[in-house]
Amino acid sequence: MPAARNLVAVEPATRPEMHQAIARAVEEAGGTVVPIDEASCLMFADPMAADAFPELIAQATNVEWVQLPYAGVETFLRHLDPAYTWTCGKGVYAPPVAEWIMTALLTAFRDIPTFARANRWPVQTGRNLLGSRLAILGGGGITEAFLPLIEPWGCDVTVVRRQATALPGATRTVTTDELDVVLAEVDAVIIALALTPETIGIIDADRLGSMRNDAWLLNVGRGGHVVTDDLVAALRNNEIAGAVLDVTDPEPLPDGHPLWGLDNCLITPHVGNTPAMGLPLIVDRIRENVARWIAGEPLIGPVDVELGY
């Protein structure tokens, strides 16, 4: 006999704050938190504990659906089993990352690092983001969350992606073939790509050389999108205005790395989305999905087990 749909397991309990927040959301959605052997579904409650999954699911007798806490399921791929319905946190973490992009653009254009490092009244500098020209590499969830934020700024925004499918809020969308042309025109280049064999090292010495020398490079994708040594050289030679990096290669950036010593480089420690920012967002998604599960409605964020995302 299948378990009643309102019976929900929240496991493992290795992250007390996350466990408690998810359990509360389950109850707010009309569910009851029960041990896994009584549950109809499992809210997987520790993103760092993928390896605990096999032992956990072995105790389940009636679980039909598993909700994962990840945006991307790379670290969980080996456990995906088509016997279950899978959902993940697809899209929920994009708004804080889009916020990071706005932060980095404004920080760069308005010279905040210079002011933050000053211990006496500095020279008046800075330029406006308002009305500037931007290129964003990648047309995924982060870009979709960023475009509404930049909309009131009157910027000219070019999205560079594999297919030139238009995105609402972008001035234009072009394919990667046109990357070099776009790089030469814009005031800032924002990397918001997934790391794939095609995108590793996409910003190298040649691409940095294509950029204007008053243009900023922002990376909120993965460190591997930028050839670090080429970036160090470009920053040292003022070939670009500067870089704001939330991801680095290597990461964390080791003590004494040349990027630490450059005035025109700002490193943020992979905080596009932090666990503290992400928890309320995944909790909201879980609350919504548990309500849908109990009502027999379609779930948000389905994972295609065959495709692996």
Added chain:
Amino acid sequence: MPAARNLVAVEPATRPEMHQAIARAVEEAGGTVVPIDEASCLMFADPMAADAFPELIAQATNVEWVQLPYAGVETFLRHLDPAYTWTCGKGVYAPPVAEWIMTALLTAFRDIPTFARANRWPVQTGRNLLGSRLAILGGGGITEAFLPLIEPWGCDVTVVRRQATALPGATRTVTTDELDVVLAEVDAVIIALALTPETIGIIDADRLGSMRNDAWLLNVGRGGHVVTDDLVAALRNNEIAGAVLDVTDPEPLPDGHPLWGLDNCLITPHVGNTPAMGLPLIVDRIRENVARWIAGEPLIGPVDVELGY
């Protein structure tokens, strides 16, 4: 005989870059730049040279209209003569200042000063501006320019002003009577007031004490709105999360001032709107007004000589 309306003086010529940009705008609007004794109107072209005005206007024979480069005409008050029609740059400089507010909010919430000062991989910190509660003191042009920028962030925005006239984009508008209640509720307090006898020292030890200890104070009004010694004490005792100040009292902040040494204080050197940011904005206004003058249409930004603004 009055001069033809397309004959425009651009004086003084003491700021070559500004003079040239305004002269170009006059021509783009269909005007011809002529000496002041031939002109129907004067574009006053050096904000630092108010004292040059009497000698200049003494040479005019047919000038009917004077366009000033200022947003507020305090420094020009003694020269205002009701014999002329006066316009100023009212409102044109608000967008860069609104941009500064967004910069300061994001810089504060996302811990950019900490990251900018680091020379090794820092701890992951920061919180989201998205969905936060903000109070903005003042309902003038800066607030009007700020509200559209914050609109996509899903914030709860309370405008505190003399009259509770609603502003589009604000969640609510309240009067100054309710200031203490509002201060206790919000994640950030933004000062965007004019300095008047009622607003001098509006943020003092009591008001800082009313704020949450995780709330930020931003000042883009005037240094005199905040009692500096009270702010130093509040920052030292972590009574508030921190402060971002574009204006200080005294200003410029002298070397060795205690605010320079506080990790939870960021000073920007009165760059809400810099001359470099403002020039294209006033030039746009002048182009528009010269076109209107030639066409005999109403001018934008009239100054009421009796009221002095």
